[in-house]
Amino acid sequence: MLFARDGRFDDLVIRGARVLDPTEGVDATLDVRTDAGIVTEIATKVDANGHRVVDGAGLILAPAFVDPHVHLRTPGREDEETILSGTRAAAAGGFCAILAMPNTEPVVDSAAVLGALVERARAEAEVPVGFLAAISKGQRGAELTEMVELADAGAAGFSDDGVPVASAGLMRRALQYVRVTGRRLALHCEEPTLSRGGHMHEGAVSAELGFAGYPSVAESLMVERDLALAAYEGEPIHLLHLSARESVEALEAARGAGVAATAEVTPHHLCLTDEAVRSLDSNVKMNPPLRAEEDRAALLDGLRNGNISAIASDHAPHARHEKEAPFEAAPFGVTGLETAFATLNTHLVAPGLVPLSTVLERMSAGPARAYGLEPPRVAVGAPANLVLLDPNASWRVQEEGFRSLSANSWLLGKTLRGKVRMTVANGRVVHEG
Amino acid sequence: MAEIRVMRADAVPPDPPPRRHLISIRDLSRDDVERLLATARSFERSLEREMKKLPTLRGRTVVNLFYESSTRTSSSFELAAKRLSADTMSIKAAGSAVDKGESLKDTALTIGAYDPDVIVIRHPQIGAPQLVARFTSAHVVNAGDGKHQHPTQALLDLYTIQEEFGRVEGLHVAIVGDVLHSRVARSNVQALVLMGARVTLVGPPALLPRGIEALGCETSTDIAAIGAADVVYVLRMQRERMEEGANYVPSLREYTARWGVTPERLRPGQKVMHPGPMNRGVEIDGRVADAADALVETQVRAGLVVRMAVLYDLLTGGPVGVQAAAAVEVA
Numbered sequence: 001m002l003f004a005r006d007g008r009f010d011d012l013v014i015r016g017a018r019v020l021d022p023t024e025g026v027d028a029t030l031d032v033r034t035d036a037g038i039v040t041e042i043a044t045k046v047d048a049n050g051h052r053v054v055d056g057a058g059l060i061l062a063p064a065f066v067d068p069h070v071h072l073r074t075p076g077r078e079d080e081e082t083i084l085s086g087t088r089a090a091a092a093g094g095f096c097a098i099l100a101m102p103n104t105e106p107v108v109d110s111a112a113v114l115g116a117l118v119e120r121a122r123a124e125a126e127v128p129v130g131f132l133a134a135i136s137k138g139q140r141g142a143e144l145t146e147m148v149e150l151a152d153a154g155a156a157g158f159s160d161d162g163v164p165v166a167s168a169g170l171m172r173r174a175l176q177y178v179r180v181t182g183r184r185l186a187l188h189c190e191e192p193t194l195s196r197g198g199h200m201h202e203g204a205v206s207a208e209l210g211f212a213g214y215p216s217v218a219e220s221l222m223v224e225r226d227l228a229l230a231a232y233e234g235e236p237i238h239l240l241h242l243s244a245r246e247s248v249e250a251l252e253a254a255r256g257a258g259v260a261a262t263a264e265v266t267p268h269h270l271c272l273t274d275e276a277v278r279s280l281d282s283n284v285k286m287n288p289p290l291r292a293e294e295d296r297a298a299l300l301d302g303l304r305n306g307n308i309s310a311i312a313s314d315h316a317p318h319a320r321h322e323k324e325a326p327f328e329a330a331p332f333g334v335t336g337l338e339t340a341f342a343t344l345n346t347h348l349v350a351p352g353l354v355p356l357s358t359v360l361e362r363m364s365a366g367p368a369r370a371y372g373l374e375p376p377r378v379a380v381g382a383p384a385n386l387v388l389l390d391p392n393a394s395w396r397v398q399e400e401g402f403r404s405l406s407a408n409s410w411l412l413g414k415t416l417r418g419k420v421r422m423t424v425a426n427g428r429v430v431h432e433g
Numbered sequence: 434m435a436e437i438r439v440m441r442a443d444a445v446p447p448d449p450p451p452r453r454h455l456i457s458i459r460d461l462s463r464d465d466v467e468r469l470l471a472t473a474r475s476f477e478r479s480l481e482r483e484m485k486k487l488p489t490l491r492g493r494t495v496v497n498l499f500y501e502s503s504t505r506t507s508s509s510f511e512l513a514a515k516r517l518s519a520d521t522m523s524i525k526a527a528g529s530a531v532d533k534g535e536s537l538k539d540t541a542l543t544i545g546a547y548d549p550d551v552i553v554i555r556h557p558q559i560g561a562p563q564l565v566a567r568f569t570s571a572h573v574v575n576a577g578d579g580k581h582q583h584p585t586q587a588l589l590d591l592y593t594i595q596e597e598f599g600r601v602e603g604l605h606v607a608i609v610g611d612v613l614h615s616r617v618a619r620s621n622v623q624a625l626v627l628m629g630a631r632v633t634l635v636g637p638p639a640l641l642p643r644g645i646e647a648l649g650c651e652t653s654t655d656i657a658a659i660g661a662a663d664v665v666y667v668l669r670m671q672r673e674r675m676e677e678g679a680n681y682v683p684s685l686r687e688y689t690a691r692w693g694v695t696p697e698r699l700r701p702g703q704k705v706m707h708p709g710p711m712n713r714g715v716e717i718d719g720r721v722a723d724a725a726d727a728l729v730e731t732q733v734r735a736g737l738v739v740r741m742a743v744l745y746d747l748l749t750g751g752p753v754g755v756q757a758a759a760a761v762e763v764a
Contacts (some may be wrong), residue, residue, distance in 0.1 A: 017495070073762060116558045202643055202644070203643065203644045204644035204645070204646075204647035205644075206642070206644070207642035207643060207644040207645040207647065207648070208619065208623075208644075208645070208648055209559060209581055210579060210580030210581040210582075210616060210619055211560055211581075212580075213642070213643065215643075244733070280559065280560035280563050321536065321538075324536075324538050324564075325536065325537065325538070325558075325561060325562045325564070326537065326556065326558035326560045326564055326578075326579075327559055328558045328559055328579065329558055375626075383650065
């Protein structure tokens, strides 16, 4: 389900880092050795054995990150992102695997389109990438895609992300049929007749600024519908980019009642509120929109207690000229692959809102499990998917530093704490910084 | 390790020299408003003379960039600039490069190349004035951006109320109608609350934006709520902003029956204001519009002197009260 270009393994000995793997229950200063893409030894003194030695003193060695929600804009908008640039950005962000959404031009709704992507990923992906295919043909919400053929062609899951599956009847059929494929449905929850024309969260800020509102209930109503359908069909679902308190409450209630639902949240929804829109900066325009402080608090609670088990960047590159427009004319979406860890480290870990180990788990094992992928681990015998982090290094986010082809980041000009020093994906060093 | 690199010049603008704009009432303090109203009053006195032109802004250039149709705002800005002896240039979206798909950024860069002192912009989208301010070195005056702000309208309304009542503080103003789509309502609520007035917004439920009370006003869906107000401010029913099938109200007919401002719903002595253009027989009864208590024409006259004051204030800065008086003396 994940595809990358072939490359030589880098045999490494990483010395003296604080090895922190919440899943394995490891938190100690240790040396880690990799051989031919596999972690072969974790101990206090490991022989270099001719391997490249990396000094990990003062750094954290953790399982590399998994981003379950990326827009690679390929095919169709290769001016905004390509598989090469997007996976380089992922490598710089500490990711050893990413999942790409199918809302491209054309939509990934046939084995032919998917096959071409898989071929390109095998030629140029720096980091393993999985492709989700659409739930409905053309993401038009009318007819199911040929899910079995798509799964056989390598689809990592199914999603109409970008647009909701408006019809409850079609959603039910998708839940019934997807079981045959063993893949997960990933749902963009938005009631389109309630969100129509909305540019930001409906509340005091939209009332003052004059923007048409996109109310919380437009999301939570659809979350409730999809949870009810998932419960009825007994099929697991993954909820994309939750933003509203009511959605988190519905998720917690359904999980409490035994529904196999997972959910993700983005760094921007965890760190910002609709107050940020007062800047009228089109780089804080995204779907779902930034919501109120009480929503942010509920998302943080959900992240801490595990009901929200995944952090997703929802990396959505846009051409510069399209974002350099009045807020209402600008498209939805912000980039995030290269800033995700530093953003969360700066805004959540440093002020003590979320423990570092929780952030690391929700950026790695959490999203992997949501899609049935093997969670990255720092463990003997596991594939070498490692990230070396400097939690104290400060850096300024600048357009020229991005590997992504797009720079529509809300963090431009801001200083963040936390740097990815090295990313190892499947035994290869894919980033050093 | 990535080092600090040189940014592209327009990526993040360097700290601009202190350059003032009038983009939102939110940017103004009570002192700013009082200064502007005082300046407008000095200009009003100067206009009572036979020679109406003041030399104050000779050699300055004011560009009016209008992306939406407008009669009173564009004409009053143009006349305000001319009365202060500035050179003016008016650009309308229709018939310009905008018709050929030019982006706002490129239009701003093009106009900015002429180095104008002030760009007055009206645009259907929120935030267009900020964008022009970002890409030019002119002072920018917002003449209406989407549903967001129309600060000179609010200032001229304050001026009108002040002239009529001798004060704004302590007055009760009811704003009636389509608040949701109204930049005039937003600017006026902020301006009136800033100056110490009590504001009640009255209209159909879906046209009162959720959360608007955070601005410090009250809301009511009952038209009887206008009865206690000193001023009834009637908003235009923005038919052109009503999407098909949005169902904010079932019909204009029902709106008029329930929320139209009629003589029967007013008590004697209540002043009535309207930003224009009026839909007689929809939001306002023709008898109300023509009655002596209607201040609509006063508002238009106030628009001229208030816009003169805004241009003057942005271009000269400093203790405006004194300088304006001096300018009037020179004239």
